Amino acid sequence: MSERGAGGAGGGAHGDGPAVVWFRDDLRVADNPALRAAADSGRPVLCVYVWDDRSPEVRAPGGAARWWLHHSLHSLAERLEAMGATLTIRRGPAEQVIGGLLRETGTAAVYWNRRYGSERRIDERIKTAAREGGVEASSFGANLLFEPWTIRTGQGGPFSVYTPFWRACLAAPAPRKPVAAPARLTPASRIDGEELEALGLLPTHPDWAGGLRETWQPGERAAHEQLRRFLADDVAAYADDRDLPGVDATSRLSPRLRWGELSPHQLWHASATARDRSNAKGVSTFQSELGWREFAYHTLYEHPDMATVNIHRRYDAFPWPRLHPAALHAWQRGRTGIPLVDAGMRELWHSGVMHNRVRMVTASFLIKNLLVDWRHGEQWFWDTLVDADPANNPFNWQWVAGSGADAAPYFRVFNPELQREKFDRQGDYVRRWVPEWDTPDYPEPIVDLAETRRAALAAFDVVKSARTAD
Template identity: 45%
Template sequence: MPAALVWFRNDLRLADNPALQAALETGFEPIPVYIPAPHEEGKWAPGAASNAWRHRSLKALSHDLHQRGSRLVVRQGDSSQVLRDLIVESGAQALFWNRKYEPATQPRDAAIKQALRAQGFEVRSCNATLLVEPWDVQTKAGGPYKVFTPFYRNVMASLRARALYDAPTSLPAVPDALKGEGIEMLGLAPRLTWDRGFWDTWTPGETGAHEALDVFIDGALRGYLDQRDLPDRVATSMLSPHLHFGEIAPWRVIAQLEGARTAKLDTDIDGFIRQLVWREFAYHLMHHFPQTVEENLNPRFDGFAWEPATPSKLQAWQRGMTGVPIVDAGMRELWHTGVMHNRVRMIVGSFLTKHLRMHWLEGARWFWDTLVDADLANNTLGWQWIGGTGADAAPYFRVFNPVTQAQKFDPQARYIGRWVPELEALPVKVRFAPWESPELLRQLAPSYPRQPIVDLVQGRQAALAAYAGTG
């Protein structure tokens, strides 16, 4: 049988892998290939936390391939040249891959496809990432959406179930002559074990993704809508990094949710599917407005009066030492686990872009380096939304009050107590705004900042004044 290269990227799974399935169905013996090429990712090469996850996910994929009689061929270099070398060495007659949608990689992939097809080589790209392609959803006027709700309605009205494909039980052996590098040689894993806390929470790889989905359906799905905003408990799916690295297909997630549907779970399932469509919306925006990974979607804010990124204040925010407990709890959770609860992401983002009035890119870059689920589309959408500069960001002038947010969503201060343990000795009511009880703070939490790095009232007023100037 003829051979075909199957180029793995952010689709690190064997089940429901359209490129792999297409190669098999068209009669090719697949040769799995991985090419780390961060220099081709533009300004958004993967961050340290993403690389730590990718290291383990690649090892999991390699193990799964070995179990089926195949192996992953890893080569470093320019993607185009590595693929050409592999085609010559393997005698492959076709190349299959699953699409990436980032502004830097789309033109690269298009150029590779065009060049190889011009030489008569078969090249096919597939969709392994999204429920719908970004270009398949249009407004009635034929343009892209900038508001989520009509986008959501359009997607749901046209959404059709996709076929599910279990991982092949066996795969053809890759010829011994086709050499590759060891995953350990890629330098993705941290030299120092600063990521050790991640793996108390996460299991990268396809098996870990399916286990996370099963755990969610059996547990947190019940009451999801009521509890998803409460950071002191596991009330979300924990699927975001698995989806980003393509360890599970979004359509399989929906299929399993639908299989668990009962009258009692209807609203929770529908609420979670709505969150999946937010992910689709992020990719829709990134495809149609690729400049927004660096620039405001709304040009009204191009002249906005951002404050300079004062190193001391930015570092205090990054390290969870702002003096605002819910903000510090979120930033410390991020550092320890590689993730942050979504409600808290909004709070810390609002604090940075509104109270400190630093450019949303400062936050986007930090999240990019520290999140295991760092996804360019989602990261851009989230930071532009909270900064007021992006799609569906009304009211753009909303400023989250971190104290009242903590009181509402962490009423017993358990989340604060977990991640800011120096405040545990304080009475619960004091933990939300400890600077208001200076003597207790001095006596019971002497290592915690005496005051926030910005006065919350003054910071809010300054933000509103700056937003008033955008009109």
């Protein structure tokens, strides 16, 4: 089932009612087509966020992501207040909440920006019910550069390999320009809602978010400042330095994209505008990373269950051994005795992010050296990453596992010691997060890397011989 198109049915008796803007993963006022459409309708605007952790189609955010969500919603509410509107928060299954809200307020129109996983089934049902009730219901492309149904192979199907996918994207019409934020909103009558604090998104007993507060300032204004800083100071070296975890060379924009404080259209056009002779390579590399995000979301559109189901079903035959909780716990807490793995896992626990190169190494170690099902790692990242989203997180775990789209072959096992020697040669990254490294207090490795690599490849022989069709 697809949730496409921006058309809507006229209002009838609802013609004088407000226009509802339903915010989800688009917590911004600039380049927000749904908000812009509501403002341009000339109707009073009612801005709504629904905390839905009950609908089976919705994957509730993990703990670190909930922390970010709380602060980003607070920032959004302040921006809307400055424009004359109020952010109303309600909780419950979105289909029931939005349906009830439309009846309660005599809504003339409801606008939202599209989602691409299983949540789009909810959106489609709400759109159908609204139109049947005489309410205009319109959705917009806001969070991808290219809609999934517009980038297809010559045979009309989805791409399964990144390079031809991105080539097709670059050959397509250019991504639209960002739309301006409304200067002013005409507020609808206030209605009852939840206090943000009542959602319980912040950790309290215990409050483990000190590292997140130290590292991040969520919100749209902070996101734009980070984008400006990256393009002014860092993008020129991005292509060469982004693989070095000890160097502050990444964009640090991933949680901004995940929560929609910035749109990919803003990033695309801002980077294109900033391109010059000195940074052309860095800008191209940065834009190709936006392309990898697009590929993940296009894959989610085709495989909305990819957080739990192998994209290539022959991997269902992989003989995962019985889980050893002690080994999983050592990996989660950065106590494996493998310096680069431990550094990455401790960075994650403290800051809610992990350097991308190290994400691949830690994932490979869990899957191929500890022989732990990739789903356990995906779930841990889902709970501890501030940028965990329903596309990138499972997509990248399946890529490392070998079961996903354009996946690294299973026999590609990242050796964490060789990776450390190549990308953290001076040990700056490891020493920052594992200060006891190279001291008697540092534990011995919990596994032998060479021996466990051989065991992983032996287990993969079962997959190679499986006859299960993809």
